[in-house]
Amino acid sequence: MLINFTRFAHLSLTLGLTAMAATIPTAQGASLPLPYREVYQFSNAPTYVENIAVRQNGDLLVTILSPAPQLYLIQRPYSDEPSVSLVHSFDGVGIQGLAGIAETKPDAFLVVGSNLQGTSNASAVFEVDFNNAHPTLSTRLITNITEALVLNGAAALPGCGREFVLVADSFLAQVFRVDIRTGHYDVAIQVPEMKGGPDISSKTGINGVKIHDGYLYFSNSFTRGIYRLKITKDGSAADGAAVETVATVAGAPFLDDFAIGADGTIWVASNRGSTVYAIGADGKAVPVLGSANSTVAKMDTAAAFGRTERDRHMLYVTISLPGKLVAVDTSRYQQ
Ligand SMILES: *[C@@H]1O[C@H](CO)[C@@H](O)[C@H](O)[C@H]1NC(C)=O
Ligand SMILES: *[C@@H]1O[C@H](CO)[C@@H](O)[C@H](O)[C@H]1NC(C)=O
Numbered sequence: 001m002l003i004n005f006t007r008f009a010h011l012s013l014t015l016g017l018t019a020m021a022a023t024i025p026t027a028q029g030a031s032l033p034l035p036y037r038e039v040y041q042f043s044n045a046p047t048y049v050e051n052i053a054v055r056q057n058g059d060l061l062v063t064i065l066s067p068a069p070q071l072y073l074i075q076r077p078y079s080d081e082p083s084v085s086l087v088h089s090f091d092g093v094g095i096q097g098l099a100g101i102a103e104t105k106p107d108a109f110l111v112v113g114s115n116l117q118g119t120s121n122a123s124a125v126f127e128v129d130f131n132n133a134h135p136t137l138s139t140r141l142i143t144n145i146t147e148a149l150v151l152n153g154a155a156a157l158p159g160c161g162r163e164f165v166l167v168a169d170s171f172l173a174q175v176f177r178v179d180i181r182t183g184h185y186d187v188a189i190q191v192p193e194m195k196g197g198p199d200i201s202s203k204t205g206i207n208g209v210k211i212h213d214g215y216l217y218f219s220n221s222f223t224r225g226i227y228r229l230k231i232t233k234d235g236s237a238a239d240g241a242a243v244e245t246v247a248t249v250a251g252a253p254f255l256d257d258f259a260i261g262a263d264g265t266i267w268v269a270s271n272r273g274s275t276v277y278a279i280g281a282d283g284k285a286v287p288v289l290g291s292a293n294s295t296v297a298k299m300d301t302a303a304a305f306g307r308t309e310r311d312r313h314m315l316y317v318t319i320s321l322p323g324k325l326v327a328v329d330t331s332r333y334q335q
């Protein structure tokens with residue numbers, strides 16, 4: 001999530017420029033090392049598509065940050081005609097947009113209700129449970145997080161019966177731990193590597209969070225770094241664990257959310273960098289989709305791999321300008 005007080009001015013400005021550019025025949029020259037396919041584009045622009053999760057049946061869930069806090073379902077994203085429907089609009093519950101999403105148990109998800117102004121008393125987390133989807137889908141408020149300023153990425157703790165979820169706060173530069181059953185929450189981790197910059201346009205620090213092989217991985221939008229920290233089963237820093245820098249993407253102006261592939265490669269969106277990078281074990285960031293001035297991945301926000309035999313190698317990337325979703329074929333990619 002790229003967030004600052006001038007977001008909407010920036011959005012409309014960029015939209016204006018894009019519209020102008022479209023009328024001028026220019027050679028874009030975007031080199032795309034990996035093949036991709038557009039899965040779906042939202043027709044009402046601007047739709048700020050913010051984050052993504054994949055259901056066990058292969059359907060995608062995408063969160064909308066603006067203009068409304070909405071959750072969409074994209075069924076059969078690997079087919080030629082995926083079907084798209086609104087799952088739920090979180091209106092009248094004090095939040096402005098949706099951000100992170102994490103699967104807490106098979107086919108149940110925590111979604112993060114975020115705050116576009118960076119003020120307290122405007123953040124909450126909800127549960128959307130597809131196990132009880134008939135006759136009506138069950139959504140419930142897990143808890144308000146009153147002191148949160150900008151909640152962003154989320155990751156469930158697998159070793160813990162999946163009852164806890166870690167949720168990043170980009171402005172407080174920390175990770176909350178939420179007990180899904182009781183709604184109790186506390187601060188699980190707060191380290192200097194989560195901090196953002198000094199002014200409002202650079203204040204977004206920690207952004208995406210993922211748990212992989214006993215480590216909490218997180219991106220920092222301000223430092224353009226990916227870090228990891230060994231954690232315990234309940235999401236606290238392991239005894240004596242120190243934060244390790246996995247990579248710094250010097251060429252990107254910003255880092256957003258990311259996915260970790262089965263082989264450990266990290267696939268990170270760069271938002272206003274409009275580029276997706278793949279980071280291998282050597283820590284080098286290779287641009288694999290989009291480029292600074294191309295519209296292919298303009299303001300890319302997050303990524304997730306497919307979960308079916310058909311699309312396990314497909315990296316689904318959410319893009320916010322205009323709101324769309326693309327599938328990147330990573331099967332030929334080698335570090
Ligand atoms: C939190 O709780 C209050 C009081 O119940 C409610 O009015 C508000 O809408 C809730 N949501 C947020 C995000 O604070
Ligand atoms: C939230 O709102 C309440 C009631 O208006 C206020 O007392 C409190 O200071 C606010 N901020 C936080 C962080 O709870």
Ligand SMILES: *[C@@H]1O[C@H](CO)[C@@H](O)[C@H](O)[C@H]1NC(C)=O
Nearest residue numbers: 017028029290291292293294
């Ligand atoms: C992108 O566009 C900006 C503004 O027009 C320009 O300054 C910059 O050099 C361009 N970057 C690339 C990689 O083409």
